[in-house]
Amino acid sequence: MAHRSFGPGLDGILVVDKPIGPTSHDVVALVRRLAATKRVGHGGTLDPFASGVLPIFLGRATRVVEFHLIGRKAYRATVCFGASSATDDLEGERTPAAGPAPDRAAVEAALAGLTGTIRQRPPAYSAIKVGGRRAYALARAGETVSLTEREVTIDELRLESWEGTEPDRPIAGLEVVCSAGTYIRSLARDLGERVGSAAYLGALRRTAAGSFREDEALPLDRIREAATEGPPGLARLLLPVDAGLDRFPEVPLSANEAAAVSRGQFVRPTSGFPAGAERY
Numbered sequence: 248m249a250h251r252s253f254g255p256g257l258d259g260i261l262v263v264d265k266p267i268g269p270t271s272h273d274v275v276a277l278v279r280r281l282a283a284t285k286r287v288g289h290g291g292t293l294d295p296f297a298s299g300v301l302p303i304f305l306g307r308a309t310r311v312v313e314f315h316l317i318g319r320k321a322y323r324a325t326v327c328f329g330a331s332s333a334t335d336d337l338e339g340e341r342t343p344a345a346g347p348a349p350d351r352a353a354v355e356a357a358l359a360g361l362t363g364t365i366r367q368r369p370p371a372y373s374a375i376k377v378g379g380r381r382a383y384a385l386a387r388a389g390e391t392v393s394l395t396e397r398e399v400t401i402d403e404l405r406l407e408s409w410e411g412t413e414p415d416r417p418i419a420g421l422e423v424v425c426s427a428g429t430y431i432r433s434l435a436r437d438l439g440e441r442v443g444s445a446a447y448l449g450a451l452r453r454t455a456a457g458s459f460r461e462d463e464a465l466p467l468d469r470i471r472e473a474a475t476e477g478p479p480g481l482a483r484l485l486l487p488v489d490a491g492l493d494r495f496p497e498v499p500l501s502a503n504e505a506a507a508v509s510r511g512q513f514v515r516p517t518s519g520f521p522a523g524a525e526r527y
Contacts, residue, residue, distance in 0.1 A: 257282050258306035259485030264464035265293050265301040277467065278303050281474045282481060290315040290456050291427070292374075296338060299453030300464045308488045310511070315491060318457025319402065322423045325450035326435045328354075329416040332447035333386075334372040335432035344445035348417055351409045357441040358421075361434060362404045366396040370432045400426040401434070418449065458491030 265274055271292045279287040288309045290302035299322075304312050329348045333339035349357075369375055371392040372383045386392045401423065408420030419438075423431060432448045439446025454461040465484060473480035504514045 257284060257482060257485070258308055258488055259482070260308050260459075260488070260490050261303040261305065261470070261481070261485055262459045262464045263301045263303055263470065264461070264466050265298055266467060267296055267298045270295050271301060274301060274467070275303060278305070278470070281470070288312045290318075290459070291320065291453075293453060294336070294451070296336060297451040297453065299451075300456045300459055300461055301453070302456055302459050305485070306488075311488065311492065314495065315457045315459075317427050318491075318494075319455070320425055320427065320429070320453060320457075321455035322421075322425075322431055323407075323452045323454055324421045324423055324431050324435065324448060326419045326421060326438060326446050327416065327449040328419070328439055328442070328444050328446045330447065331436070331439065331445035334447075335370045335430075335436045336448040337450070339372070339447070341447065342445070344439070346443045346445075348415050349442035349444050350417070351406070351411065351419075353442045354409075354417075354419055354438065355406050357438055358404045358406060360441060361437060362401050364398060364400045367399045367430065367433050367437070368396045369394045369430050370436070373430065397428065399429040401429065402426075404434075424455075458494065 261278060263274055263278075265271065269277075271289055275287055275289050279285065282305055284305065286306050286309050288304045290304065290312060293299065293301055302315060304315075327337070328344070330341040330343050332341050369382070371386045371394065373381075373394070375382045375394055377385060377392060377394070382392050382394060403422065403424040405422045406419055407422050410418040410420075423429075423434065425431075425434075431451055435446050435448040452461075470481070470484065473484055498516050500508065500514065500516060504516060507514050
């Protein structure tokens, strides 16, 4: 069935439930095509094998993407012990662990050391640039990639399930709440190393991205169906441009300051700015 396009003037946030398979860029491209607009962005990449909350910003909402990118993320992760992976996930070539697989008690004890503000080494297969080239491109070309550790914050890290029917390949289900920029693949890898074994990320679902939650995320079929109804269809699915920004302090502006902000200019209010708040 052919889809109608929506034309210009569509502003808001579409919270998508990304399925396993497509890239985040694929999802953005689909929404861009349905909305017939180039002004589309997303609130944090999900790997193709991952699913879950992917906020898509349309029209004027693209101006606030940067404020959502810095928000906390929440995940359900499946960690497979007993082997390492070249990509730190299920898609890479695996190497059996040299040491014995851990038991549940060992994994639970190790989680505390990965909670709080920690130093984390990103996966070699990542989009980080090294000498102007993406790390994953260098890794695929057979080059050794060594990335600098970076500071991330793991607010919550809980063991929610344990499957030990195969003692040499146990599987842990984790709930994670973390800062932007955290690699759950690295978290799985580091957890394996901490228990004297090896591990990789077997599955991942994002359950929250900033203020946007899993229960409000829409499957792609629902979005495609809305596209058959013309402009009102997709518009009914959109959250307002300012959705999720209530965690930021409000600053009163004069008429001139408000006009400047509406044109995309920076202003420095002389009064009403909360103490300790960062000025953008």
